[in-house]
Amino acid sequence: MSHYEVRPATMRDAKAIAEIHAAAARAAYKDLLPEEELRALAPATREAKWREAIEFSEPQVQVAVLGDEVVGFVGYDRSRDPKTPSTTGEIWAIYLKPEHWDKGAGVALWDAAREGLDEEGCTTVTIWVPLRNERAMRFHELAGFKREMKTAKTTAIGTVKIEEIRLKRSVA
Template structure:
């Protein structure tokens, strides 16, 4: 039995979500981004985005809490990819504070997102993951996602180009 509770995010969670997002991104991209860009991954650059997402439920956001402390979050909704059926959902973001990695928080968040997508009528779910983020790839593959090899694309994160691949599984 986990001590983590997952619940829908509320507006007062936006700052904590931004802090989790920044800390997890800095840890995940430590070997990918230069130091100045890692420092730029600050909570202040993300709080307004997450406040808006919570307010308008686009994407839907759930948080994992330990006591009163937000230690992770997931954003999910219908797929943003062009030409996907309305029954395709997407994990827009899933982040856990690095000091809680490997403790079941990600699984609890994924379970909540899967249930939410199922309630929305989604039968398939996708997620975009940087190819150099071995931890995220391993997590999603253990959760039953399979790589769609022909979907690889390059995106920019600051001045660095990142190769991403889409993973997919049934809800």
């Protein structure tokens, strides 16, 4: 039983979401990116993006809260990948404050996203994960995602190129 409550994000959550996104990305990518790129992952560059996402539900955003504190978030919607069926959903982002890693908040967020995608009529769900982000890869594989080996691609984060792979599973 999780101690975390998951609810739809509100505009008041945008600043916390941006701060979590930046802090979690810095922690997750500390072995993948140089220090100057990690410093560039600042909340100020993300808050407007998350405000817009919350306002227009693109992606749909839910937050995990513990008491009054927002500790994580998930953004999900239809897949952005070309040529995917309309029944394919995608986890666009899932991040937690690092001090809440391995405590059940990620599973609570994944469960909420899965329910939301199911309500939208999605039968499969994908997520793109950096190959060298072992923590994220392990989390998603434990949640039943399988690597789609032919989907590997190179993505730029600032000036650094990283390899990503798409993972996929059924929504049910």
